[in-house]
Amino acid sequence: MKKILSFFVFIIILGSLSAQDKFTDRRDGNVYRTINISGVTWMAENLKYKAKDGVSFFDNNSNNISDYGVLYEWKTATTACPTGWHLPSGSDFRTLAIYYDQNGTWGKNASDSTSFGLQLGGMLDYEGTFSEVGESCYFWTATEYDSTNSEYFSYLLIDQMSVIDISRPEDITDMHGTEKANKYSVRCIK
Numbered sequence: 001m002k003k004i005l006s007f008f009v010f011i012i013i014l015g016s017l018s019a020q021d022k023f024t025d026r027r028d029g030n031v032y033r034t035i036n037i038s039g040v041t042w043m044a045e046n047l048k049y050k051a052k053d054g055v056s057f058f059d060n061n062s063n064n065i066s067d068y069g070v071l072y073e074w075k076t077a078t079t080a081c082p083t084g085w086h087l088p089s090g091s092d093f094r095t096l097a098i099y100y101d102q103n104g105t106w107g108k109n110a111s112d113s114t115s116f117g118l119q120l121g122g123m124l125d126y127e128g129t130f131s132e133v134g135e136s137c138y139f140w141t142a143t144e145y146d147s148t149n150s151e152y153f154s155y156l157l158i159d160q161m162s163v164i165d166i167s168r169p170e171d172i173t174d175m176h177g178t179e180k181a182n183k184y185s186v187r188c189i190k
Contacts, residue, residue, distance in 0.1 A: 021113060025049060025082045033117060037099050040092065040189050043085070044117040045069065046137075047186040051076050056124050056183050058133050068121030068133065071183035074150045077140040081188035087142040088189045090166055093153040097164050106155065106162070118155060119185070126181035132156075138184035141166075149177035152184055 023032045023043065033044040046069025054076030058064040072080055078087055088096075100106050100116070107115030122133035136156040143151035156163045 023082075027082060035114065035116065038095055040095070042088075042096070042116070043188045044115065045187075046119045046121055047072075047080055047188060049080055049082070051080050054183075058122055058124075059130050064121075064133075068119050069185050071121065071124050072140065072186050073183055074140050074144075074180035077184070077186045078142060080186055085188035085190045087140060087186065090141045090143040090151045090153070092189060093139070093141055093166055097153075097166070120155075120157070121185045124183035126179040138182075139187055140184050143177075145177040148180055150180050151177050152182075 021034055023034050024030070025032065025048075028049055030048045032047075034041050035044045036042075048065050048069050050065075050070060051072070054073035056071045058068050058071065081087055096116070104114070106118050108118045108120075118137060120132075120134050120137050122131055122136060123138045124130050136154060139153045141151040141153055145151065151166065154163075154165045156165070
């Protein structure tokens with residue numbers, strides 16, 4: 001009896017430990033790896049939730065969802081995160097960028113517990129052109145500039161060198177964010 005009880009205690013502890021780095025979205029059953037950076041829990045995978053409006057999959061191929069997630073218009077992105085999660089602000093992404101600048105690489109390896117798990121899902125621009133899959137990822141932030149433009153965070157590979165950018169007017173005076181009708185990836189935080 002003592003061995004059986006010990007076994008169940010071990011299974012419960014093991015289950016609770018492994019649950020600390022995974023999240024299951026109750027809306028669709030998608031499971032996401034999570035990481036904790038500077039006291040904030042981030043999804044370490046692109047959101048895959050298929051909202052009713054304002055979404056696309058790269059090249060309009062739903063088979064790309066598992067590799068790259070879903071691309072969202074900004075308005076849809078602001079409400080796409082599951083209950084208890086939300087779209088990060090530009091400040092959240094700046095904190096994340098500083099962390100990775102000081103502590104190593106962003107990483108693409110989903111099995112690495114410290115990896116942001118970059119999925120270079122490209123984008124769909126407001127004119128309907130898909131581009132940059134495998135070369136870049138763009139993420140919406142919750143920061144709105146005006147009725148047509150919003151802030152985004154990008155990670156690009158150019159000649160095997162990473163370029164990280166946050167579209168802030170404080171950095172470039174004529175920067176006005178990007179068209180909210182573009183479709184970018186979403187990472188949620190809590």
